[in-house]
Amino acid sequence: MRREGPAGGPAGEGLTMEAKASGQAAQAGPFPLSTLRHSVSHLMASAVEKLYPGAKFGFGPAIEHGFYYDLDLPEPLEDKDLRKIEKEMARIAKRSPKLECETLTREQARERMRAKGQSYKVEAVDLIPEGEAITFYRHGDWEDLCEGPHIDRLDRNFAFKLLNIAGAYWRGDEKRPMLQRIYGTAFWSQEELDKHLAWLEEIKQRDHRKLGSELDLFTTHQEAGGGLVFWHPHLGAVRRALEDFLAKEHTRRGYEFVYTPHVMREQLFSISGHLENYGEMMYDSFGIEEVKYRIKPMNCPGHVMIYKSRAHSYRDLPIRFAELGTVYRFERSGVLHGMMRVRGFTQDDAHIFCTPDQLESEIAGVLELVHVVLETFGYSYTAYLATRPEKAIGEPEIWERAIAALKRGAALRGLPLELDEGGGAFYGPKIDFKIKDSLGREWQMSTVQCDFNLPERFDIHFMDSDGRQKRPIMIHRAILGSMERFIGGLIEHFGGKFPLWCAPKQVALIPIREEHAPYVRKLEALLREDLFRVALMDSPGHMNNKIKDAQQLQIPFMLIAGDREAAENTVAVRKRGTREQVVMPFDEFHALIRKLRDSRAISID
RNA sequence: GCUGCUGUAGCUCAGUGGUAGAGCACUUCCUUGGUAAGGAAGAGGCCAUGGGUUCAAUCCCCAUCAGCAGCUCCA
The missing domain is CATH 3.40.50.800 (Anticodon-binding domain)
Incomplete structure (x- = not known):
């Protein structure tokens, strides 16, 4: 599941200075909360400039729960510097509270930023679309290229706090320089700020890594390697209970359980297209008697092998193969995170082989199962339709057919779909589910994916009633996603107080x-x-x-x-x-x- | 992978250029207690690993491994 992190997850990283905060908190102030936060990020930048002359500035937008500003400083900041900056912010807010706006031409803006040595801002000027006003906001002797809007005065009543420091690439591009990012937040009242800080504290208390050691749930080991989870008996019991539950619900819906090998010949992944399209996520090959093998990153080729093992009649379909399939994927060291982001994990995977006629009802069936399972844990959810990504196989018309089928399947269930443009898998479009946990955080887990491509690549077929060989369609789907990520999320959702x-x-x-x-x-x-x-x-x-x-x-x-x-x-x-x-x-x-x-x-x- | 930070007993953490401490947990003994920590004693550490600097390194420097806050990327 994707973590839409609360502690300053980038809600909207724009190419402009526009605040894209959702502003979910109640609007108790004279300006929207996101406007306040954006202004406080300016205030912070001006304080940094005062304390660290020569600082260069990147972007500093409001985000979902606060704001950040990206800075290029000669020295790395430490946490204690944040308190210093906060004090300076308070001083500046009192001394030069008035925020003023000025419109410049593109050349003037570029020149002004160049004169100040603000190279990132010079670049930012050129990112502003033609025809849009180029504005500067100023308080005291500090000014910033910024689209606005802002609050009128910095001496209004509000409360703010700087939260943490992290690295962030300039414009989110890992090939560009890394700046220092300061995260902070602001509210119209101290009470709201305190409430937010208490929420952050609650998140910290419920962290699955913390509970994982307190409740003796799982460990990872330096000597075993990062991103590999050891399930202790306590968490083994949780998993066992979930697996039993899943097995019942699947059997009830006509799924059959299969077991497939963890390593297979490399050639298989070449046929499936994984090597070509997913190769950078796969571990290197190794030889067994001169033949190259790979550890599987996905379960689909294995299930295709079983399907292919004999001829199928249209009467056999749909065939629903389910497996708690353990896969291994390369993840860069910096992204590993407890049980949530690991290198080896088990998917509650299934592949449905069906006729084109059955596609919609099968999709609807999966959506029903997703609902039953998520409901059991008290999760509410939103569904997203993910369309063709840049790197994809298969003709556009095939993609269109699959997308139409997903839409109709959802319609059968009365499930509204949001759009996730270009978010599909390389082999087909999908419906992803984002759940909301007990702390109001969103995570991605369940997925239903349409696949017209693997059947083609493996040349699988069934004999239709008209006596002709036809191509079945594959549906890939996972309900929990991965046991590791789902159960890690459950630990936090319940705060260790499992049902x-x-x-x-x-x-x-x-x-x-x-x-x-x-x-x-x-x-x-x-x-x-x-x-x-x-x-x-x-x-x-x-x-x-x-x-x-x-x-x-x-x-x-x-x-x-x-x-x-x-x-x-x-x-x-x-x-x-x-x-x-x-x-x-x-x-x-x-x-x-x-x-x-x-x-x-x-x-x- | 990148930026910054961190790695001392099973856990949470002190500490020092002259090879180490606390609380909890653990073991043993005492305690027989009616709803959140009874008492005492004991055991437990190559101070992450490998190099270097130094008369001397757990401490300073470099590399590696692992973790933390993020970025980038994903179930």
Whole structure:
């Protein structure tokens, strides 16, 4: 899933100084929030110039949750410099609050920027389209080439904070110089700023890498290599629960599970077009008895092999092959990120081979499954239609047919589609889903892709009712995307508080004294027999300590048992995140959690 | 890959140009406790790896590996 990062993800990196912020926050001020933020980025730039004479400026737009400014400075900035800059900003806002606008001709603008040695700005002047006004905004003795608009005065009431420093290529091009980017944010009130900072803090607390170590979920290892995830038993349990759920939903919808090799002859990927179009993502070949092999970056060729293994009648179609297929892709070291961006991952992949007539209803079927699965986790979503990218195979007419089929499939489900121009896979167009998590962040995961090309390349066919060999169509689709990315996202979505059905441990058993251990061990046996995952905390030690441990591990239910409970066959039940306990017969508790589990309830209340 | 930063006990982190500490976790003993941390003792480190500078390097320099904030690119 693509991370539309909250901590200053580039909402709109323009070639102009235009603020493209969504301005999602309530507009409590006299100007739109994005206008305020854009003005504060100017204020920041002027403070930087004061503190670091000779600074050169790039772009400094407002973005989704704040603003940034790209700067070329002789020295690298440190975090503590941000506080210094903030102080200087406050001073400038008080001393020269008035923002004024001036319109210049292109030549004047170029000359003025050249005179100041602002080489990036000189370039920026030429990026302004013909016929558009070229304006400068000034406060005090600092001015910036900028389209505006801005707030009128910098001494209005607002609150701001500079957040972090990072490198950013000039104009987003990795072949160009790297500038220093300062991210910050601003609001019309201190309360709103505080709320935003609390949100950022919550994101930090829920970071899957942090929870991953606190809850003993997964690790990566320097000695094993970056981007390779080791799933510990706790996360293994989560994955197992998801896989069981998926297997049921797929079987119910006529999918059949297959298993294909992880390495295959290089030639296969040459036929499929992967080598040519996806080669830079693939690991080098290696020889087996003089023949070149590759680790697979995708599962499709393997599924085609199975399809090709015999002749098919139109009566066989659609054929739906599903596989939790593990693939390996080269990712540059700097992009690796916990479980979210890795080099080896498992897709909940499937390929549907169908006739042209079946295409739309099959697409609609996939969309239905996507809905059922995402709903189970409480995700809302938006669907995007991704069209032909620059690097693509297949004739444009074929692409048009596929796009039309996706549109009609979505229409069958009444699913509205946003457009993602040029975002398709090299072999066909697709519908991608962006989900919104409990912190309001958007991620990309599910995908449905139409493919007229692989059937052609592998020359697969079916015998139609008219006695002619025809070409089937392939639909590639993944619901979760990758287990790694999806479950990494789930950790953050739930903040480690998994629903009962997929929680690593579902019930903690805590005897009050050691002599109550046999009773809780008896309960453990009953629960395990019913396939519950139980944390039996019967080692010597104090009850309070065990309660603390169980709470910290976010175990949904704690059962505490002493003399009374053992005598009456009851349990004192304490729910995750609460301090109250309810005593009930064990059987009643058992029935309760069975219902919660089997209904895959999101909440344990 | 690029820019900047980081790597000390299983985890979170102190610290020093003369080869190391805390809390939690772990082990053992004591404690028998009714809803978030009982007490004591012990064990645990080639200070990421490889080079260099130095009488001497965990500390300074270089490279490599891994991580962090981003950029670029993606499930």
